[in-house]
Amino acid sequence: MDKTIELLLNHKSIRKYTDQQVSQETIDIIISSAQMAPTSSHFQAYTIIEVKDLKKRRLLADWAGGQKWVESAPLVLLFCGDLFRAEKYYEDIDKDALTNTESYTVATIDAALAAQKAFIAGQALGLGGVCVGGIRNEVEKISEEFGLPDLVFPLFLLCLGYPDQDPGLKPRLPQEIVHKIDFYDDRKDQELMEAYNKTVSDYYDKRTDGKEKDRWTERCGKYLSEKPRYNVGEHFRKIRLLKK
Amino acid sequence: MDKTIELLLNHKSIRKYTDQQVSQETIDIIISSAQMAPTSSHFQAYTIIEVKDLKKRRLLADWAGGQKWVESAPLVLLFCGDLFRAEKYYEDIDKDALTNTESYTVATIDAALAAQKAFIAGQALGLGGVCVGGIRNEVEKISEEFGLPDLVFPLFLLCLGYPDQDPGLKPRLPQEIVHKIDFYDDRKDQELMEAYNKTVSDYYDKRTDGKEKDRWTERCGKYLSEKPRYNVGEHFRKIRLLKK
Structure with missing residues (x-):
């Protein structure tokens, strides 16, 4: 590469x-x-x-x-x-x-x-x-x-x-959520978001030896409201x- | 490099x-x-x-x-x-x-x-x-x-x-204008700006065979006010x- x-x-x-x-x-x-x-x-x-x-x-x-x-x-x-x-x-x-x-x-x-x-x-x-x-x-x-x-x-x-x-590399949103073609079509986003939430939760679980398992939507909500x-x-x- | x-x-x-x-x-x-x-x-x-x-x-x-x-x-x-x-x-x-x-x-x-x-x-x-x-x-x-x-x-x-x-490469502002140390000290900027204006004017002069000789401060002023x-x-x- x-x-x-x-x-x-x-x-x-x-x-x-x-x-x-x-x-x-x-x-x-x-x-x-x-x-x-x-x-x-x-x-x-x-x-x-x-x-x-x-x-x-x-x-x-x-x-x-x-x-x-x-x-x-x-x-x-x-x-x-x-x-x-x-x-x-x-x-x-x-x-x-x-x-x-x-x-x-x-x-x-x-x-x-x-x-x-x-x-x-x-x-x-x-x-x-x-x-x-x-x-x-x-x-x-x-x-x-x-x-x-x-x-x-x-x-x-x-x-x-x-x-x-x-x-380690931090997992990003599924490409289909971030990358649209010609129109803001988000009909598949909900489903993709659920999969991503699991990915992020697993990522923190591994990194913190089970002390933290935040979903992405949960973590971002916290950060936004705290600051x-x-x-x-x-x-x-x-x-x-x-x-x- | x-x-x-x-x-x-x-x-x-x-x-x-x-x-x-x-x-x-x-x-x-x-x-x-x-x-x-x-x-x-x-x-x-x-x-x-x-x-x-x-x-x-x-x-x-x-x-x-x-x-x-x-x-x-x-x-x-x-x-x-x-x-x-x-x-x-x-x-x-x-x-x-x-x-x-x-x-x-x-x-x-x-x-x-x-x-x-x-x-x-x-x-x-x-x-x-x-x-x-x-x-x-x-x-x-x-x-x-x-x-x-x-x-x-x-x-x-x-x-x-x-x-x-x-x-060609477009000339950027003198580094000392854009890069400050510990404080926004702009006492030398005016002088540096005059030199940069000349650089930009020469750049357009060359690129347009003398049809355009805008100073940077002139050109930016126009763009800002036009749009x-x-x-x-x-x-x-x-x-x-x-x-x-």
């Missing part, structure tokens, strides 16, 4: 890292790869903040709900949507167009596309990592700590390091996003 | 394709790669609709403002954020948590991460392509045409095919997204 495809199919979240540091050359390749992601109208509406400061790392780990790997990962990148640059530099703009749902969507997609490329570049160079969306628990505090101007909004971290663990994060919408509107 | 890194750094938008079709095996690898993207809380909050129907292709090309490659690309994938599955299947959920800005953000990021992996998988298998966000001109019509239930929202297309052109897409926010709120 093609090496790149193999890498793409073997994605796992890596949360434990060896002591080996990530060289500046590797970081530069990761950032350059991120920058070569596709971007809407060539806006490049994102900023990546490398978090080196240990105090800031601890705060982020804490705000994300105690995710220690944010402290221990050799490389931590904070991906932000960025419409501040647009407001400051774009010429003759319609300011309402900058603060509407479309622009928020553009910046969020741009940031995610760039992050995925950064992630794959890291993996190609032997690193492993994990995305941490949990930092959205405290978007306002993060904005203060990192001096984010209005219209710059924190989305998630990418933590990277040389892997010191090898977890509603209404602060995201509140803060993002305060910094003039999502006005229309 | 590592082959994967080379591929990541050599990204170009490809809009012209040879007649060679994309095999089902290749499509399956592309979708499987997309599914192995990281996903927030394992929600996998996206759906990919493969657009085979030529009538639908023509509509999309038209709605995107006359982007012919939507008709001619051998493979066209419509990436949607999907919170309908969450509402239908997740157990014991807080429904407000489903329709807030956080959930919209999760689904949009999930869809973009998956799309970027699909894109890279395609490129690794010899395909080239382009993302088409222009379809957001007509999110409501797309929702009707593809039978999208409430809480499923169209984001962009990924058009793929075997390349029949080889455009404000207020319909995105309007329609997405109608289908119960972004309520809080």
Whole structure:
């Protein structure tokens, strides 16, 4: 199999890292790869903040709900949507167009596309990592700590390091649920979902020696209700996003 | 250089394709790669609709403002954020948590991460392509045409095919503007931006034999003001997204 495809199919979240540091050359390749992601109208509406400061790392780990790997990962990148640059530099703009749902969507997609490329570049160079969306628990505090101007909004971290663990692949939804042809036809989804629930339950059962057997629909329901994060919408509107 | 890194750094938008079709095996690898993207809380909050129907292709090309490659690309994938599955299947959920800005953000990021992996998988298998966000001109019509239930929202297309052109690499923002350390320090950005404006102007000058010499800040300003897409926010709120 093609090496790149193999890498793409073997994605796992890596949360434990060896002591080996990530060289500046590797970081530069990761950032350059991120920058070569596709971007809407060539806006490049994102900023990546490398978090080196240990105090800031601890705060982020804490705000994300105690995710220690944010402290221990050799490389931590904070991906932000960025419409501040647009407001400051774009010429003759319609300011309402900058603060509407479309622009928020553009910046969020741009940031995610760039992050995925950064992630794959890291993996190609032997690193492993994990995305941490949990930092959205405290978007306002993060904005203060990192001096984010209005219209710059924190989305998630990418933590990277040389892997010191090898977890199994996590089973994904059946392809037929996620991949439709020409129409959103979900008539078979219920049945497929039941099979997937069993797959996920078995996966956790094995991984936890029977301590946990959550179905997918049960687990996701819990996660969604535990972390509603209404602060995201509140803060993002305060910094003039999502006005229309 | 590592082959994967080379591929990541050599990204170009490809809009012209040879007649060679994309095999089902290749499509399956592309979708499987997309599914192995990281996903927030394992929600996998996206759906990919493969657009085979030529009538639908023509509509999309038209709605995107006359982007012919939507008709001619051998493979066209419509990436949607999907919170309908969450509402239908997740157990014991807080429904407000489903329709807030956080959930919209999760689904949009999930869809973009998956799309970027699909894109890279395609490129690794010899395909080239382009993302088409222009379809957001007509999110409501797309929702009707593809039978999208409430809480499923169209984001962009990924058009793929075997390349029949080889455009140059488009210059990205200077790394120092996009990559910050520990703090959003933009004191050098203005100066860097002037240099970048010249780079972009020269790039278009060369590509168009002097017919076009737009600065980046000028070009982006035009694009932003020409396509404000207020319909995105309007329609997405109608289908119960972004309520809080």
